[in-house]
Amino acid sequence: MYATILPTDAAPPAAATEEFTLRQIAGPRDVVLRLHDGDPTGTDRWIVETDSPLGPPGAKTAVAAVVTFSGPMPPAVREAADRADHDRIGPAMAARATSTGRVLRLWQEDQQRKVVVVFAVDQPTLHDGFRTIEALELLPGEDPALLPGPDHVEIFEVTAVTS
Amino acid sequence: MLPGMPHVDLLVGRTAEITALTADLDAVRGGTGATVLLAGEPGIGKTTLAAALATLARETDVPVLTGRADPEVGTPPLWPWWQALHGRPEHGVLAALPAADGDAAALLGHRLRAFEAVARGLADRPGGTLVVLEDLHWADEATLALLAHLTGRPGVLAVGTYRSTERPPALRSGLVALDRAGARRIDLTAWTGTEVAAVAADVHPGWHPVLLRTSGGVPLHVRELAATLRAAGVAADPPPGPGWPLGVPASLADITADRLDRLSPAARDAVGATAIAGGEAGCAELAVLCDLDTDTALAALDEAAAAGLLVATGPAPDRHAFPHALLRDAVHAGLPAARRVAGHRAAAAAVASGAMGGEAVTHLLACATDAPSRAAAVHACLAAAAAARATPDRAVAVLDAALALPGVPVADRCALQLAAAEAEFAAGLAEAALARCTAVADLADGPDPADGPDPADGTGLDGPGRADALARASLVVRGLGGPVNTTVLDLARRALRRLAAHAPDDDATRARVLAQHTLAAAEAIGFDELGDDPAEAFRLAERSGDPLALFDALRARQHAASGPDGVAERLDIARRMAELPRPPDAALWGTLWRIDAAFQLGRITVAETELARLAVVADRLGWPLAHWHHHRMAAAIALLRGRLQECEHQADVALDLARRTEDVSAIAIDGALRAELRRLQGRSPEMLPVFAASPAAEALPIFWSAVGVTQLAVGDEPAARSRLAQIAAVLTGLPRDGRWLPTVCDSAELAAGLGDADVGQWCHEALTPYAGYFVAGGSGSVRCDGSVSRALGHAADAAGLADAARRHFADALAAEDRAGALPYRTLSELRLAELLLADRSGSPDLDTAAAHATRAAATARRIGMPDALRRADAALTAITRARSERTGLTPREREIAAMLAEGRTNRDIATRLVLSERTVETHVANVLGKLGLARRAQVAGWVAEHGPLR
CATH class of the missing domain: 1.25.40 (Serine Threonine Protein Phosphatase 5, Tetratricopeptide repeat)
Known part of the structure; x- marks a missing residue:
């Protein structure tokens, strides 16, 4: 699966299976996150590495956090981040499944950058989730030198969902 | 050389004294008189000073009369005066004195008249007379009485020399009379480091403190010691240690023996015992070494102190020491061998039992005359060296002393050499340490005995003993780059061969040597030659569970993972290394490797945290190598942060330490x-x-x-x-x-x-x-x-x-x-601005280029990157030009637009450019049209936004 994140006024690059219209809460960005079965090509195309629906089916998610690791992300850092997602952060998010709706992990090969999109029921829930993640103890073998954290986090209101 | 005194260049450190004596000589030429006594211990420079004064006197036509007292028993009374007055009329006056067996009062009368005749004969000569009488500590009473009688006579400068360390009755009473007559005394003091450095300027400066310490600053001894260094051909080299290594010069041995002969037997014993005790002693030592009771010991010490052979050191009243090390050595060397050995044996036992203070090891070394005593000395030295780990030079000195003993078995020699090598490596002396390791390997790697220990082969080592000695020798020098690794590699190869034959189950040692082999091979041969050795070393180490084996195996693994793909593995290796309980430098390497990895990951904050840890580790270890790593890493981080002055300072400190590590x-x-x-x-x-x-x-x-x-x-x-x-x-x-x-x-x-x-x-x-x-x-x-x-x-x-x-x-x-990383951000930003400016796609992004170039210029100026600043300024100028060209304005229109931006009126512009106002109006209309502006006041805003037009 692929994804694109483009301004709302940009033409869709390919047919989308799902479409999320997002309005930045503390900024001017309005974007559309689309999920595609076919490769949309182009420089703004992302590979969906994981798509984890966490909440109950059909639950309404009103906000989304777009967590960006600008890149180029070194291989060792990416590996450490993937492990953290899979073994530490993922299980913690699953434990909060009633309030966190869905997590998409996107990767852009040529830029070596990563985006994690987290859908949640509301902003307090989202912030609670971040605080929980920050408080998690590192697992044995994890090294803080390999976990620099994201370059920025943007919070959006989910204004429309099409599937 | 003193100014204006060309012949007194030997008078180092005696400027004040010769100046005072010259003033006395001048005064005597003017008709006054004086007597000056030059006092000090043997070798302090009394004769040299008096001779210099005599030279000055002769050069100014002042007659010089000289005489010298003689210690021989048969020397006639007034002998120095007989010599001084030889050939003068006053000589006959003294010769006419009656023999000493007459009436005492009559004799004194004769003597007084004769003294007066001599005094009158010498006095009042125009231009003055200098009389020099030497060695007055041996003079008879009459000689000193005549000198006192002469004191103050017009035109006579009398100079007498005597040893302050000797006070026979004649001198004591003579000094009282001289003092009463107005004689002045100059006490000559020992040289300081400045004077020693001046006379030994051709000797390596490292020797200067040794010369001062050993001689006590006594000029004669300093010159003798310096001459000994020159004769031994080592004057240009740095000293091998803090002590004097070349024995007691013969001149001092003679002087010392003579001074000892003048003491009572108890005082002589006390001085000898003090030498055996190491240079300082009190009643406790004298009780052990001479069997003296307290009262006798105190009296003996007092007598030795009065003779200048010992000085009270306090605060305990009985504590006495030699005034300088050379004197102690001279006394010690002069003791009969049997007395020395017996004394040190008694001292070793007394130290061991607590009856005497000090170190047993020195005494054990000094009395090691047979196999059991040598074995005791060797083991004491090994223990003392282990205890002196914090002061490696002391440890090496002790071990070398044991190695110097004759007949030490080869197994013991290996143990001593290896301990010394480890101490030298800790002190940063890698070459010296490696030389010892090679010597051990040559001892241990000789032909195999048939089986088991074989004293007949000369090694005294069995197979496992040989393997162990070779393994230890191969492991001493570690963590260094450069050519030393060729030797380390050879040692490791030899050790692995022996270990395979004699200790195949010793996983820990094999792991360590294999790891060392890996590291040395990578340096000496190349990285691609490592093969499976690092993994094998780590497997063996983990199987053994030995921290030292793991330490070495982790080093090898770290080296094998040093490529850019190994950064995560290196972090893990570093963490494991830092957690090892020993050796003491495990934390050092673990921390350094984390800094290496943090650099590659661009995590400077992580590197800075590790640097703080590195400072603590280096302080705890105290090794020059550890401090070098800390300061070089501090320099590297300062460079990366753009703190260039701090980088320079830290690099200077690191370089000083690097020179010490060899x-x-x-x-x-x-x-x-x-x-x-x-x-x-x-x-x-x-x-x-x-x-x-x-x-x-x-x-x-x-x-x-x-x-x-x-x-x-x-x-x-x-x-x-x-x-x-x-x-x-x-x-x-x-x-x-x-x-x-x-x-x-x-x-x-x-x-x-x-x-x-x-x-x-x-x-x-x-x-x-x-x-x-x-x-x-x-x-x-x-x-x-x-x-x-x-x-x-x-x-x-x-x-x-x-x-x-x-x-x-x-x-x-x-x-x-x-x-x-400010310097590098500046370089990247600058190059990006240049590339944006050079974009030939048709519409370069000048605003972005200008923003980058402006920030690059500001940062370059702030942190001191002049080349980058010049490039940034050039880029900004080019951007300005490109912007101007992009507007389509002609050169004249740009000129007028710039003036509009300054708020000038058309009339002002016309005057400045020598144009008509109508022409200027046309130009202004063109400018506004090309820039897309409606009013002339908007031009200033356009310039503020897009940059200057000229």
């Missing part, structure tokens, strides 16, 4: 750091002589690329091109070790500077997987040169990939901004 690679590492510092500072020309003087580094491709970059910086394009050709020939085959990333990144920059598309293309492909890393070595990194993306930008630039180049520089800028 590690040639440490000196080369300083050159590598400073090359980058100078490049950022715009002072690259200073590095060319440094590179030219680094022949050992010529074997390393990392050196070629670094030198090429510096040559490019100084504008020597042919030389840089030659270096690029050199590196291009090997680039594709470089091992992916810890040096690969810096070498390829420098090559990319070199290719960009010289327009080599092929090298640029190869570097671009090779570096792309590492775009997210920073440029740093993977094992013993010297510095961190910012983001690999900047090198990728250079590579793409060289390969003609303009879009990719701009993207890489933008990535580098972002990464270096995140990391706070």
Whole structure:
């Protein structure tokens, strides 16, 4: 699966299976996150590495956090981040499944950058989730030198969902 | 040499005294009289001073009469005067004195008249007379009485010398009379370090404190010792240790023996016992060594002190010591051998039982005359050296003393040599340590005995003993780069052979030696030759569970993972290393490796945290090597942060420490750091002589690329091109070790500077997987040169990939901004501005270019990067020009627009440009039209937004 994140006024690059219209809460960005079965090509195309629906089916998610690791992300850092997602952060998010709706992990090969999109029921829930993640103890073998954290986090209101 | 006194150049440190005596001589020529007594211990320079005065007197036509007292019993009364007055009429007056067997009162009357006749005869000569009487401590009462009688007579300067360490009755009463008559006394004091340095200027300065300490500053002894050094051919070399190594000069031995002969037997014993005790003693030592009761001991010590052989040291009243070490050595050397050995044996036992203070080891060494006593001395020395680990030079001295004993068995010799080698390595003396290790290996690696221990083969070592000695010898010198590794590799090979034969189940030792073999081979032969040795060493170490084995195996594994792909593994290895309970430097290496990895990851804050930890570790270890690592890493981080002055200071401290470690690679590492510092500072020309003087580094491709970059910086394009050709020939085959990333990144920059598309293309492909890393070595990194993306930008630039180049520089800028690597952010930002400006796509993004160039200029100015600042200013000028050209304004219109921006009226502009107002109105209308503005007042705002027009 692929994804694109483009301004709302940009033409869709390919047919989308799902479409999320997002309005930045503390900024001017309005974007559309689309999920595609076919490769949309182009420089703004992302590979969906994981798509984890966490909440109950059909639950309404009103906000989304777009967590960006600008890149180029070194291989060792990416590996450490993937492990953290899979073994530490993922299980913690699953434990909060009633309030966190869905997590998409996107990767852009040529830029070596990563985006994690987290859908949640509301902003307090989202912030609670971040605080929980920050408080998690590192697992044995994890090294803080390999976990620099994201370059920025943007919070959006989910204004429309099409599937 | 004293000013105006050309013949008194021997009078070092006696300026005040000769000046006073010269003044006395001048006064005597003017008709007054004086007597001056020169006092001091033997060798202090009394005769030299008196002789210098006599020389000055003769040069000014003052007659000089000289005499000398003689210690012989048969010497006639007034003998010094007989000599002094020889050939003068007063001599006859003394000769006419009656013999001493007459009436005492009549005799004194005769003597008084004779003395008066002598005094009158000498006095009142125009121009004055100098009388010099030497060695008055041996003079008879009459000689001193005549001197007192003469004191103050007009025109007579009398100078007498005597030893303050000897006070026979005649001298004591004579001094009272002389004092009463008005004689003045000058006490000559010992030299200080300044005077010693002056007379031994041709001797290595390291000897000066040894000379001062050993001689006590007594000039005669200083000169004798310096002459001994010259005669032994070691004067130009630094001293091997803090003590005097060449025995007691014969002159001092004679003087000392003579002084001892004048003491009572008890005092002589006390002085001898003090020498045996090590130079200081009191009643406790004298009780043990001479069997003296307290009262007798105190009286003996007092007598020795009165003779100047000992001095009270306090605060306890009985504590006495020799005034200087040489005197102690002279007394000790003069003792009969049997007395010395018996004394030291008694002292060793007394120290062991607590009856006497001090160290038993010195006494055990001094009484080691047979096999059991030698074995006791050797074991005491090994224990003392282990206890003196914090002061390695002391440990080495003790061990060398044991090695100097005759007949020490080979097994003991190996143990002593290995302990000394370990102490020397801890003190930073790698070459010396390695020489000892080689000596041990040669002892232990001789022909095999048939089986078991075989004293007949001369080694006294069985097979496992040989293997153990060889293994220890191979493990002493570690963690160094450079040519020492060839020897280490040879030692490790020999040890592995022996271990395989005699200790195949000793996993821990085999792991350690195999790891050492791996590291030395990587340095001496090459990274690609490592094979499975690191993994095998780690397997053996884990099986053994031995921390030392794990330490060495982790070092080997770290080295094997030093390439850019091994960064995560290196972090894990570093963590495991830092957690090891021993050896003491495990934490040092663990911390250093984490800094290496943090550099490559661009995590400067992590590196800074580790640097703080490194400071603590270095303080705890106290080794020069550890402090060197701390300061060189502090310099590297300061460089990366753009604190260039701090970098220089830390590098200076590190270099001082590097010189103490004797590690040639440490000196080369300083050159590598400073090359980058100078490049950022715009002072690259200073590095060319440094590179030219680094022949050992010529074997390393990392050196070629670094030198090429510096040559490019100084504008020597042919030389840089030659270096690029050199590196291009090997680039594709470089091992992916810890040096690969810096070498390829420098090559990319070199290719960009010289327009080599092929090298640029190869570097671009090779570096792309590492775009997210920073440029740093993977094992013993010297510095961190910012983001690999900047090198990728250079590579793409060289390969003609303009879009990719701009993207890489933008990535580098972002990464270096995140990391706070200011110098490199400046370089990336500057190059990005230049590339944006040079964009030939038709519409260069001048605003973005200007923003980057402006910030680059500000940062370069702030942290002191003059070359970058010049480039940024040039870019800004070019941007201004491009903007002006983009407006379509003619040169005249730009000129008028600039004046409009300054708020000038049409009339003012017309006057300044010698135009009509109507013409100016036409130009203003054109300017507003081309800039898309409605009113002239908007021109100032346009300029503020887009930059100046001229």
